[in-house]
Amino acid sequence: MLRLEGIDGGYGAVQVLRGLTFAAAAGQVTCVMGRNGAGKTTMLRAIMGQVRVTAGRILLDGQPIQQLPAHEVPRHGIGYVPQGRRLFGPLSVAENIEVGLMTRHKGAATRERVLDLFPRLRERLDQRSSTLSGGEQQMLAIARALCLEPSVLLLDEPTEGLQPSMIALIRDTVLSLKAMGVAVVLVEQRVDAVLSVADRVAFVTGGTVAETCDASTLTPHSAQFARYVGV
Numbered sequence: 001m002l003r004l005e006g007i008d009g010g011y012g013a014v015q016v017l018r019g020l021t022f023a024a025a026a027g028q029v030t031c032v033m034g035r036n037g038a039g040k041t042t043m044l045r046a047i048m049g050q051v052r053v054t055a056g057r058i059l060l061d062g063q064p065i066q067q068l069p070a071h072e073v074p075r076h077g078i079g080y081v082p083q084g085r086r087l088f089g090p091l092s093v094a095e096n097i098e099v100g101l102m103t104r105h106k107g108a109a110t111r112e113r114v115l116d117l118f119p120r121l122r123e124r125l126d127q128r129s130s131t132l133s134g135g136e137q138q139m140l141a142i143a144r145a146l147c148l149e150p151s152v153l154l155l156d157e158p159t160e161g162l163q164p165s166m167i168a169l170i171r172d173t174v175l176s177l178k179a180m181g182v183a184v185v186l187v188e189q190r191v192d193a194v195l196s197v198a199d200r201v202a203f204v205t206g207g208t209v210a211e212t213c214d215a216s217t218l219t220p221h222s223a224q225f226a227r228y229v230g231v
Ligand SMILES: Nc1ncnc2c1ncn2[C@@H]1O[C@H](COP(=O)(O)OP(=O)(O)O)[C@@H](O)[C@H]1O
Pocket: 011, 014, 016, 034, 035, 036, 037, 038, 039, 040, 041, 042, 043
């Protein structure tokens, strides 16, 4: 279980997060929605130790982690797929996977489990990652994060700009991870995509979570989507 309690934080003197409270449970998909600039990416970066947190606590299975340096956070089993794709361009698919495995000293068994989830990557192990399609690059970014065998996986708008077949593959991956007991945190802007995978939905505005709902209580016409997402 990941919990954020009353988080303030931001960039230099600019405060973005304001008393933000959020939770993500194992075996659940918790979606995060909100307008551009609401603070969704900043929230994920705060979890990863990449943004200065000036108040509040971040707890992983009850242990405070907000004081950890950024390079330590993945070693505690939190995987992060940033918005946009940030791969090691000149490296091959196989080399990217190796980089992922090294962080927590995982080996061949993990590698095989991850590649079983992404047969398209297995077929392209020697290919330079910069020559993959957009959807394949996103798969590789997710695969690399899964090489941690994370208990928590943060995905920041993973389907942005992808074609429908790739979006469906990423949704299937999210559902597989949920079934494996991972706490999945998914920032996603499309209502249909959220309603097809979410257990809980947190609505972010002005750097705080204004409302959290069980996905089963939401429909595409729910007022929250108009209020916080503007659809
Ligand atoms: N590196 C940065 N330095 C200063 N301000 C930033 C930086 N990154 C984001 N911001 C600001 O923080 C606010 C929240 O941005 P962000 O978390 O990216 O929103 P979202 O992901 O919800 O679209 C915005 O006002 C944005 O301009």
